[in-house]
Amino acid sequence: MNEFDLAVIGLGYVGMPLAKEAAGAGLRVVGLDVDAGKVDALNAGQSYIDDLTDADLDQMLKNGFTATFDEAVLARADTIVICVPTPLDDDHRPDLSAVEGATKAVSRHLTAGTLVVLESTTWPGTTDEVARPLLESSGLVAGRDFHLAFSPERIDPGNPKFGLRNTPKVVGGYTPACLDRAAAFYARFVEQVVRVSGTREAEMAKLLENTYRHVNIALVNEMAIFCDELGVDLWESIEAAATKPFGFQKFLPGPGVGGHCIPVDPSYLSYTVRKLGYPFRFVELAQEINERMPAYVVARVQRLLNRHRKAVNGSRVLLLGVTYKPDIADERETPAVPLARALRELGAELAFVDPYVKDWRVDGSNVPREDDLAEAVAAADITVLLQQHSVFDLATIEERAGLVLDTRGVLAEGERVERL
Numbered sequence: 001m002n003e004f005d006l007a008v009i010g011l012g013y014v015g016m017p018l019a020k021e022a023a024g025a026g027l028r029v030v031g032l033d034v035d036a037g038k039v040d041a042l043n044a045g046q047s048y049i050d051d052l053t054d055a056d057l058d059q060m061l062k063n064g065f066t067a068t069f070d071e072a073v074l075a076r077a078d079t080i081v082i083c084v085p086t087p088l089d090d091d092h093r094p095d096l097s098a099v100e101g102a103t104k105a106v107s108r109h110l111t112a113g114t115l116v117v118l119e120s121t122t123w124p125g126t127t128d129e130v131a132r133p134l135l136e137s138s139g140l141v142a143g144r145d146f147h148l149a150f151s152p153e154r155i156d157p158g159n160p161k162f163g164l165r166n167t168p169k170v171v172g173g174y175t176p177a178c179l180d181r182a183a184a185f186y187a188r189f190v191e192q193v194v195r196v197s198g199t200r201e202a203e204m205a206k207l208l209e210n211t212y213r214h215v216n217i218a219l220v221n222e223m224a225i226f227c228d229e230l231g232v233d234l235w236e237s238i239e240a241a242a243t244k245p246f247g248f249q250k251f252l253p254g255p256g257v258g259g260h261c262i263p264v265d266p267s268y269l270s271y272t273v274r275k276l277g278y279p280f281r282f283v284e285l286a287q288e289i290n291e292r293m294p295a296y297v298v299a300r301v302q303r304l305l306n307r308h309r310k311a312v313n314g315s316r317v318l319l320l321g322v323t324y325k326p327d328i329a330d331e332r333e334t335p336a337v338p339l340a341r342a343l344r345e346l347g348a349e350l351a352f353v354d355p356y357v358k359d360w361r362v363d364g365s366n367v368p369r370e371d372d373l374a375e376a377v378a379a380a381d382i383t384v385l386l387q388q389h390s391v392f393d394l395a396t397i398e399e400r401a402g403l404v405l406d407t408r409g410v411l412a413e414g415e416r417v418e419r420l
């Protein structure tokens with residue numbers, strides 16, 4: 001009998017909700033991370049995860065959860081789940097270094113009968129072609145001596161309705177026996193397990209989910225640009241289209257696509273397709289359109305100021321909401337950074353308001369933070385609404401602001417207020 005039912009590698013926004021649900025279901029859970037700071041914070045009951053309160057963590061610690069950076073614990077766990085980041089490198093190519101590092105650690109301590117699951121979002125074939133050889137360098141054989149599966153994470157930071165337990169969990173096994181073992185594991189604390197025939201189908205399901213969003217966001221972004229020129233209120237047309245009770249899902253234009261999923265995951269798919277010798281055109285086009293949105297916002301700022309006989313150069317430009325989406329503190333890939341960079345190059349005097357961001361640096365230099373929304377919008381030559389955090393009082397913005405460019409379509413348009 002192993003000391004642990006589950007070892008989670010990677011104690012971030014995916015690993016910790018998994019550890020929490022498993023511990024809550026009575027599993028004996030240990031967390032492994034290479035970041036000693038995270039390990040110490042967790043063992044001290046201090047959560048750094050948006051969706052995990054200190055009270056949640058306290059309950060986990062009471063349920064026997066511990067965090068460690070000693071990889072030897074992996075030899076004492078029935079199941080090992082890898083939840084490490086899969087970012088893109090500077091050339092926009094998949095960076096599997098964290099996955100490889102974690103998998104090598106597992107291989108160094110792999111024991112017969114263990115179930116190993118990869119949850120990190122990655123290109124179809126990674127589990128079989130990258131993880132399995134590394135694990136088998138232990139001398140154990142996948143499907144015979146240990147079980148191997150892939151199950152995509154579907155954690156949506158800040159989502160009040162869906163968490164790990166009530167979000168269906170897709171699982172693909174290297175063999176049918178691997179699938180049975182992995183499905184039984186997740187069934188202990190997830191309401192619905194969705195079995196697919198192999199690890200590639202599970203890897204692909206995740207990439208389809210997020211590529212679908214990426215492409216449809218790009219669609220409405222591109223439409224926003226030409227609808228402005230056509231004099232069509234796209235925001236109204238989208239709301240009207242959304243009344244269709246079937247066959248349509250609403251997406252809204254914005255200042256660009258941020259986060260650790262949507263701008264990243266589709267590139268894992270286009271990278272794989274390119275290996276076949278041709279491009280995945282939808283993704284590459286969507287990437288180009290979404291990445292162009294910050295520059296388009298700058299052009300609209302210039303036009304609105306110009307209509308009021310002002311130049312960007314020397315104007316006070318206030319950015320409201322610099323995270324990547326409303327009501328969370330995450331700034332990864334936020335479109336506010338390229339936007340701020342371009343406005344600075346045009347000579348704008350920048351400031352920002354964001355209750356989730358205490359200090360904000362763009363290219364190493366600090367952007368002044370305003371605490372009082374009403375005063376800040378009144379003092380600015382133009383306000384750009386980027387993320388409509390719930391705490392922002394929209395009426396105050398409409399009443400007190402000089403000029404406003406609303407990139408989220410939540411303000412009433414008027415002489416001084418334009419929507420993207």
Ligand code: SAJ
Binds near residue numbers: 153159
């Ligand atoms: N965005 C738009 N227009 C839209 C929707 C999003 O511009 O209509 C922008 C957002 O402002 C943000 C970016 O796209 O910058 C991504 O937004 P998102 O709503 O997709 O949020 P994420 O990145 O947190 O995506 C996560 C994903 N969850 C997982 O990968 C497990 C995604 O699959 C979820 O569908 C999404 O949350 C969600 O539904 O909230």
